[in-house]
Amino acid sequence: MKKFIFKSLVFLNFSILFVYLFSSFILHTKIFKLNYYPGKEIYTAIEKSKKINSSTTLLIGDSVANQIFNNEEEHNQFNSLATNQAISIAGQYFLLKEYLKTGNKIDSLIMLFVPWSFKNNLNQKYTYHYFLKPFYNSDYSALFSKTVIGQIEKLDYNLISQFPPIKIIPWAPEFSATFSSDFTFLSPISVEYLNKISQLSKQYNFSVKIIPPPISFENKLLIESYDKSEILQTELSSELLEYFEKIKYIDKSNFIDGTHLINPNNYNSIINHD
Amino acid sequence: MLFNSLDFAIFLPIVFLLYWFVVQKNLKLQNALIVLASYVFYGWWDWRFLSLIIFSTVVDYLIGNRLRTENKQSKRKVLLWTSIIVNLGFLGFFKYYNFFLENFIEAFSLFGMQINANSLNIILPIGISFYTFQTLSYSIDVYRNKLEPTQDFIGFSAFVCFFPQLVAGPIERATNLLPQFYKKRTFEYHKAVDGMRQILWGLFKKVVIADNCAEFANQIFNNSADMNGSTLVLGAIFFTFQIYGDFSGYSDIAIGVSRLFGFDLKQNFATPYFSRDIAEFWRRWHISLSTWFRDYLYIPLGGSRGGNLIKVRNTFAIFLVSGFWHGANWTFIIWGALNAIYFLPSLLTGNNRKNLGVVAKGKRLPSLNELLGILYTFTITVFAWIFFRAENIEHAFNYILTVISLSLFQFPSFNDMPKALITLFLILFFIIIEWNGRFEKYAIEKRCLDNIFIIRYAFYFLLIFMIFYFKGNNSEFIYFQF
Numbered sequence: 001m002k003k004f005i006f007k008s009l010v011f012l013n014f015s016i017l018f019v020y021l022f023s024s025f026i027l028h029t030k031i032f033k034l035n036y037y038p039g040k041e042i043y044t045a046i047e048k049s050k051k052i053n054s055s056t057t058l059l060i061g062d063s064v065a066n067q068i069f070n071n072e073e074e075h076n077q078f079n080s081l082a083t084n085q086a087i088s089i090a091g092q093y094f095l096l097k098e099y100l101k102t103g104n105k106i107d108s109l110i111m112l113f114v115p116w117s118f119k120n121n122l123n124q125k126y127t128y129h130y131f132l133k134p135f136y137n138s139d140y141s142a143l144f145s146k147t148v149i150g151q152i153e154k155l156d157y158n159l160i161s162q163f164p165p166i167k168i169i170p171w172a173p174e175f176s177a178t179f180s181s182d183f184t185f186l187s188p189i190s191v192e193y194l195n196k197i198s199q200l201s202k203q204y205n206f207s208v209k210i211i212p213p214p215i216s217f218e219n220k221l222l223i224e225s226y227d228k229s230e231i232l233q234t235e236l237s238s239e240l241l242e243y244f245e246k247i248k249y250i251d252k253s254n255f256i257d258g259t260h261l262i263n264p265n266n267y268n269s270i271i272n273h274d
Numbered sequence: 275m276l277f278n279s280l281d282f283a284i285f286l287p288i289v290f291l292l293y294w295f296v297v298q299k300n301l302k303l304q305n306a307l308i309v310l311a312s313y314v315f316y317g318w319w320d321w322r323f324l325s326l327i328i329f330s331t332v333v334d335y336l337i338g339n340r341l342r343t344e345n346k347q348s349k350r351k352v353l354l355w356t357s358i359i360v361n362l363g364f365l366g367f368f369k370y371y372n373f374f375l376e377n378f379i380e381a382f383s384l385f386g387m388q389i390n391a392n393s394l395n396i397i398l399p400i401g402i403s404f405y406t407f408q409t410l411s412y413s414i415d416v417y418r419n420k421l422e423p424t425q426d427f428i429g430f431s432a433f434v435c436f437f438p439q440l441v442a443g444p445i446e447r448a449t450n451l452l453p454q455f456y457k458k459r460t461f462e463y464h465k466a467v468d469g470m471r472q473i474l475w476g477l478f479k480k481v482v483i484a485d486n487c488a489e490f491a492n493q494i495f496n497n498s499a500d501m502n503g504s505t506l507v508l509g510a511i512f513f514t515f516q517i518y519g520d521f522s523g524y525s526d527i528a529i530g531v532s533r534l535f536g537f538d539l540k541q542n543f544a545t546p547y548f549s550r551d552i553a554e555f556w557r558r559w560h561i562s563l564s565t566w567f568r569d570y571l572y573i574p575l576g577g578s579r580g581g582n583l584i585k586v587r588n589t590f591a592i593f594l595v596s597g598f599w600h601g602a603n604w605t606f607i608i609w610g611a612l613n614a615i616y617f618l619p620s621l622l623t624g625n626n627r628k629n630l631g632v633v634a635k636g637k638r639l640p641s642l643n644e645l646l647g648i649l650y651t652f653t654i655t656v657f658a659w660i661f662f663r664a665e666n667i668e669h670a671f672n673y674i675l676t677v678i679s680l681s682l683f684q685f686p687s688f689n690d691m692p693k694a695l696i697t698l699f700l701i702l703f704f705i706i707i708e709w710n711g712r713f714e715k716y717a718i719e720k721r722c723l724d725n726i727f728i729i730r731y732a733f734y735f736l737l738i739f740m741i742f743y744f745k746g747n748n749s750e751f752i753y754f755q756f
Contacts, residue, residue, distance in 0.1 A: 001461045018735045019742050
């Protein structure tokens with residue numbers, strides 16, 4: 001009996017050690033970022049943000065932006081760090097900050113987002129996997145505001161998000177979000193980090209354009225119901241007011257799920273036309 | 275409590291340590307601990323349904339004891355039928371009430387008669403089909419004088435609710451399992467290690483094979499109207515491996531856990547997808563249920579004795595009841611009927627016991643004949659699974675019509691092609707391991723022991739890593755719904 005328990009414990013410890021070492025290896029070699037790993041585009045953007053690029057225009061955005069201007073591809077007029085709305089505007093700011101810190105010089109920042117991407121307050125089902133795993137580490141923690149930290153503390157198992165075995169698997173704890181009804185369009189985190197982006201634009205002297213991708217007619221009423229006065233809380237209010245004027249509604253048959261486009265390549269020119 | 279959950283990972287060592295360190299000297303206490311642990315295990319889902327298990331236990335215990343003293347055949351029959359009616363009554367009410375009600379209403383409406391009756395919002399108690407059959411086997415065996423009725427109520431309760439196999443089998447016969455509760459159990463190192471190994475293999479089958487296949491099977495079956503024929507074929511194959519990995523994985527874990535506590539349960543699966551004909555498949559698939567139906571339904575009906583008509587009747591009876599046992603839906607009945615149709619030719623021509631041994635004995639690979647037999651049996655099995663998985667008969671027929679359309683020759687399409695390819699690769703790995711271990715009670719039983727230490731442990735760690743890294747999202751066991 002004692003032999004069995006002893007050997008079981010030894011085996012268990014070796015299994016944990018093996019899984020840990022193997023996970024660390026996979027993490028180090030970036031094998032985990034295979035095509036099927038959800039959120040791999042975020043790791044691609046993080047890597048790109050740490051490299052020098054000669055383009056003077058930078059694009060950041062959500063998954064629709066990543067559909068149109070995939071961050072794994074080269075684009076003529078700009079460098080794309082488009083990822084996913086799940087990283088929130090805070091995550092977008094981290095990418096931008098890192099990009100500038102690396103020594104990249106830009107004249108213009110293009111932010112390509114569907115309107116509901118600004119609603120993310122790090123209270124989503126995907127926050128753990130898409131935000132916590134890539135950003136909750138020493139590289140970015142200094143950039144976390146109190147609001148961000150407050151939201152992270154609400155997530156179960158937040159302290160083990162950087163544990164290699166957890167980081168390499170698509171698993172995330174169940175999280176049922178409690179959406180605040182205090183805002184209709186801009187979450188507190190979006191307001192906070194849009195202001196930080198505005199401050200960066202002044203510090204590094206670049207312009208900011210906020211652009212919508214094509215939106216389904218189905219969502220027109222929703223967008224019209226947004227409380228536009230929320231925009232006034234930000235330093236980018238004029239850009240956001242223009243953003244709403246630029247929204248172009250198209251038929252719902254052009255969308256996979258009401259948000260993502262069936263033929264994203266047809267909309268490559270939206271930035272030129274802007 | 276699910277076997278593949280953190281709750282169970284905590285529960286099992288606690289019960290194990292209490293069992294072997296605290297109550298190990300007293301058999302009654304060991305059995306009482308099993309009863310308590312089993313009630314906790316079951317009550318984790320819904321404690322209210324514990325009353326059903328307890329009621330069933332009390333009824334069958336009392337009937338068993340009355341059968342001991344009762345010599346009059348007519349009264350013995352009444353006692354047996356009381357047990358059958360109580361057990362099947364519960365099963366019928368919880369599982370089939372709404373099905374019968376809806377079908378009666380529909381049948382009467384065909385004759386222009388409208389019946390107003392409301393279906394009930396009935397929750398199916400998990401495992402009811404399994405423990406009902408287990409307790410029934412006790413009453414029937416006592417009635418047949420094959421088993422001495424027990425006077426040890428705690429031991430009998432432990433037999434009825436033994437937590438490793440309570441909710442999804444293997445359905446144990448009283449003649450095999452009950453006596454094990456009377457014998458002093460001593461810890462056997464090799465048995466426990468073997469149990470651990472079987473648990474590991476069961477977890478791999480469930481978490482890696484079944485759960486990954488489930489993702490694609492669900493995606494394809496739920497959107498079959500929008501898919502082409504080749505994708506639907508792959509969907510049926512994914513489901514084929516999902517149900518096997520899920521159910522045989524559960525059985526492996528159940529058997530392995532039982533061995534940790536000193537119990538031997540029956541083998542429930544014996545590499546069924548390597549069967550060379552459908553009769554062999556049914557000797558290798560869900561063995562505990564097939565043999566239950568054979569012994570308590572097929573043989574009492576006359577079995578394969580008598581004329582061809584009797585054989586046909588009995589074969590249909592056993593397969594239709596087996597289909598219906600799986601659920602209150604016509605799809606299960608059609609699935610049962612299809613298997614009866616598959617099975618009958620070999621029975622009527624006397625070829626049903628042609629392939630009794632393990633395929634390719636003494637050889638590394640099967641002969642061409644064996645391979646063709648395996649492929650044919652696998653294909654018709656996959657076809658039957660379409661009915662088993664479909665939402666209703668219309669869904670199944672539409673699915674099949676798309677499979678046999680020209681779109682069969684289009685390239686399969688998945689939302690996530692890389693993951694689909696990885697899942698197919700995992701299935702291939704699984705098939706290779708199963709093929710190598712086809713002579714054993716479970717695929718890695720002996721094969722691993724033959725290897726040298728380093729390779730053996732490297733293989734265990736590989737399985738652990740795959741369980742961790744390729745864990746699928748689905749966590750419920752399919753057979754819980756039956």
